Amino acid sequence: QVHLVESGGGLVKPGGSLRLSCAASGFTFSDHYMSWFRQAPGERLEWVAYMDSGSRYIIYADSVKGRFTISRDNARSSLFLQMSSLRVDDTAMYYCVRGSSLTGFDAWGQGTLVTVSS
Amino acid sequence: IVLTQSPVTLSLSPGDGATLSCRASQSVGRAYLHWYQQKPGQAPRLLIYATSNRAAGIPDRFSGGGSGTDFTLTISRLGPEDFAVYYCQQYDGISRFSFGPGTKVDIK
Numbered sequence: 001q002v003h004l005v006e007s008g009g010g011l012v013k014p015g016g017s018l019r020l021s022c023a024a025s026g027f028t029f030s031d032h033y034m035s036w037f038r039q040a041p042g043e044r045l046e047w048v049a050y051m052d053s054g055s056r057y058i059i060y061a062d063s064v065k066g067r068f069t070i071s072r073d074n075a076r077s078s079l080f081l082q083m084s085s086l087r088v089d090d091t092a093m094y095y096c097v098r099g100s101s102l103t104g105f106d107a108w109g110q111g112t113l114v115t116v117s118s
Numbered sequence: 119i120v121l122t123q124s125p126v127t128l129s130l131s132p133g134d135g136a137t138l139s140c141r142a143s144q145s146v147g148r149a150y151l152h153w154y155q156q157k158p159g160q161a162p163r164l165l166i167y168a169t170s171n172r173a174a175g176i177p178d179r180f181s182g183g184g185s186g187t188d189f190t191l192t193i194s195r196l197g198p199e200d201f202a203v204y205y206c207q208q209y210d211g212i213s214r215f216s217f218g219p220g221t222k223v224d225i226k
Contacts, residue, residue: 044205044217044218045156059214095162101149105154106174
């Protein structure tokens with residue numbers, strides 16, 4: 001059974017940094033594209049970052065470009081999101097997601113909440 | 119590419135049919151248009167990928183169609199578990215993904 005478990009969320013001050021992690025199990029992690037998405041309370045879903053299985057193709061939403069970095073460790077079936085220069089409008093539930101532009105995003109974690117507030 | 123969805127809210131009874139619309143500001147490739155269901159407090163679930171293909175485990179009362187800038191999600195007979203928010207999502211073929219604002223299907 002596919003399982004994605006996020007961790008690392010919490011309360012951080014504006015300008016601060018946070019690193020999210022995602023532990024994957026139940027499938028061959030190294031075969032799949034992975035992404036981070038987020039959803040602010042009461043808002044629509046927003047794509048954050050996307051990477052291929054070999055970390056060669058990586059793209060970011062304009063809203064996070066230059067501040068967030070997605071990475072993965074295929075040996076440990078783990079996905080990461082390093083977030084810096086955090087802003088109040090980065091407050092959201094962050095989801096680790098499996099999938100691609102062609103297959104759709106077919107497996108989602110339960111999310112980890114990031115709150116940016118002074 | 120900006121996605122708009124209509125209606126904002128659909129109030130229906132169990133057993134009714136539902137047609138949800140997703141309109142794009144520019145043409146979207148059929149391979150790149152997907153639909154999701156989200157219930158309160160839960161992560162989204164993929165329903166339809168590439169416009170018209172049901173994801174694994176999705177019942178056949180869900181179907182998708184469309185092309186260009188107009189896409190639809192149809193639910194033939196609403197079950198009690200189908201009352202939720204539905205989002206369409208696209209990839210522009212270059213470097214951006216986006217979601218529509220969602221359609222809420224609630225119980226009349």
